[in-house]
Amino acid sequence: MTQDTICALATPVGGAIAIVRISGPQTFRILASVFSADLSQAQPYTLRYGHIDDGSRRVDDVLVSIFRAPHSYTGEDSAEISCHGSPYITREILQLLIAHGARQAQPGEFTQRAFLNGKMDLSQAEAVADLIASTNAATHHMAMSQLRGGFSSELATLREQLLQLTSLLELELDFSDHEDLEFANRDDLVNLAKKIDNHIQRLAHTFQVGNALKNGVNVAIIGAPNVGKSTLLNTLLHEDKAIVSDVQGTTRDLVEDVIQIQGITFRFVDTAGIRRTKDQIEKMGIERSMQAAEKAQIIILLSEPNVPFPELNLKEEKPVLHVINKCDHTIPSSSFLYHKHTPGEYIHISALKGDGIQLLENALVKEAAIPEISENETIVTNLRHYNALLEAHTYLQKVLSGLQPAPDTPPLPSDLIAEDLRTVLSALGQITGGTISSQETLNNIFSSFCVGK
Numbered sequence: 337m338t339q340d341t342i343c344a345l346a347t348p349v350g351g352a353i354a355i356v357r358i359s360g361p362q363t364f365r366i367l368a369s370v371f372s373a374d375l376s377q378a379q380p381y382t383l384r385y386g387h388i389d390d391g392s393r394r395v396d397d398v399l400v401s402i403f404r405a406p407h408s409y410t411g412e413d414s415a416e417i418s419c420h421g422s423p424y425i426t427r428e429i430l431q432l433l434i435a436h437g438a439r440q441a442q443p444g445e446f447t448q449r450a451f452l453n454g455k456m457d458l459s460q461a462e463a464v465a466d467l468i469a470s471t472n473a474a475t476h477h478m479a480m481s482q483l484r485g486g487f488s489s490e491l492a493t494l495r496e497q498l499l500q501l502t503s504l505l506e507l508e509l510d511f512s513d514h515e516d517l518e519f520a521n522r523d524d525l526v527n528l529a530k531k532i533d534n535h536i537q538r539l540a541h542t543f544q545v546g547n548a549l550k551n552g553v554n555v556a557i558i559g560a561p562n563v564g565k566s567t568l569l570n571t572l573l574h575e576d577k578a579i580v581s582d583v584q585g586t587t588r589d590l591v592e593d594v595i596q597i598q599g600i601t602f603r604f605v606d607t608a609g610i611r612r613t614k615d616q617i618e619k620m621g622i623e624r625s626m627q628a629a630e631k632a633q634i635i636i637l638l639s640e641p642n643v644p645f646p647e648l649n650l651k652e653e654k655p656v657l658h659v660i661n662k663c664d665h666t667i668p669s670s671s672f673l674y675h676k677h678t679p680g681e682y683i684h685i686s687a688l689k690g691d692g693i694q695l696l697e698n699a700l701v702k703e704a705a706i707p708e709i710s711e712n713e714t715i716v717t718n719l720r721h722y723n724a725l726l727e728a729h730t731y732l733q734k735v736l737s738g739l740q741p742a743p744d745t746p747p748l749p750s751d752l753i754a755e756d757l758r759t760v761l762s763a764l765g766q767i768t769g770g771t772i773s774s775q776e777t778l779n780n781i782f783s784s785f786c787v788g789k
């Protein structure tokens with residue numbers, strides 16, 4: 337399956353230098369046909385200077401980095417050609433490599449090969465994509481720790497404990513004819529299962545924080561027309577210099593405004609939609625706002641002096657910041673000098689003049705309630721991993737109720753409990769990739785990577 341040799345541009349278009357990557361068993365044969373220097377004796381982890389030639393002319397002067405299997409990123413023979421960053425040059429080089437037998441790589445295919453060749457497990461491979469996409473210290477830290485295998489080693493511990501539990505149960509099964517024999521103390525089995533389940537739940541709980549750090553905390557600004565919602569959003573956006581504009585992958589209709597406040601990413605949900613409907617019938621605008629409120633984790637309920645706050649009937653309880661805008665005339669500026677926002681307190685601002693915005697930002701950061709992450713803590717950031725942990729937890733609950741049947745129910749046979757345990761193992765195995773056998777699932781995971789990674 338991985339016998340062909342792949343190539344791709346690994347750097348974005350527009351830089352001074354570009355890197356073309358090639359990996360696979362034919363790497364050095366193909367390079368011998370297009371690169372001027374002889375690489376047959378070249379040591380791994382060295383650079384060679386030379387030029388790429390298409391047979392009739394010099395395409396570019398380049399440096400080639402040499403990696404030999406299995407000590408490369410992919411685990412295969414591979415090389416990186418550093419050339420000048422002209423789109424014409426990189427295209428010519430890729431076409432030459434393809435003409436000599438390589439093929440264009442799919443998104444994430446280099447990393448997929450690294451996974452298939454056992455260089456990293458699936459959660460580490462996914463961390464590579466997260467590392468590339470990291471935009472702040474927190475997301476960088478989480479991706480780095482996952483890449484280094486922090487999560488993987490916790491999963492390995494859980495797997496060991498689950499195997500221990502399974503083998504104790506299976507021992508019981510093997511000797512099930514001997515009714516008088518009890519091989520494992522049921523209390524010990526229950527305690528071990530509970531310990532594993534607690535660990536799994538602890539990991540699953542971190543997803544809320546992990547997801548907020550990675551994808552941002554959703555905030556909706558809700559208020560009657562003309563109270564200053566757009567002005568407030570613009571002020572928040574302009575106050576912060578590190579605006580991350582249009583998020584890739586979202587359609588123009590659903591563009592979300594993303595702001596970093598004190599290192600935390602806040603995502604203002606569907607505010608473009610709310611703004612757009614301003615001139616349309618009011619009802620539609622309110623419906624839109626309510627949808628945004630349901631989706632949000634924090635709500636800024638905006639009003640102005642002598643205008644009551646709109647009523648919110650939310651399905652789910654969540655922090656609501658009561659903010660009174662347009663306080664530039666009605667309230668003396670000394671009233672902005674609170675140090676802390678406490679629930680139930682109004683925050684007075686002037687979106688137009690920027691007064692009180694700092695207080696509002698502090699309140700947002702406080703309500704986001706993102707704890708400090710310690711150096712060695714595992715934080716789950718990936719929805720796929722979170723779902724696998726939930727599945728493992730569900731089946732462990734079944735195991736536990738099988739091990740401790742209710743007083744009037746017959747005990748569950750050990751082979752059925754063992755079956756549920758295998759499902760727990762398989763759910764955890766999906767995270768590291770050990771129990772993923774379908775190529776389609778793998779392709780799905782890697783298709784979100786960039787080409788060249």
Ligand code: GDP
Nearest residue numbers: 561562563564565566567661662664686687688
């Ligand atoms: P929206 O309909 O809630 O989005 O309200 P806008 O942001 O469009 O603001 C409505 C009007 O209120 C505009 O004329 C703004 O200039 C004005 N406005 C917004 N914020 C303030 C403020 O803090 N002070 C004053 N005096 N006017 C404001």
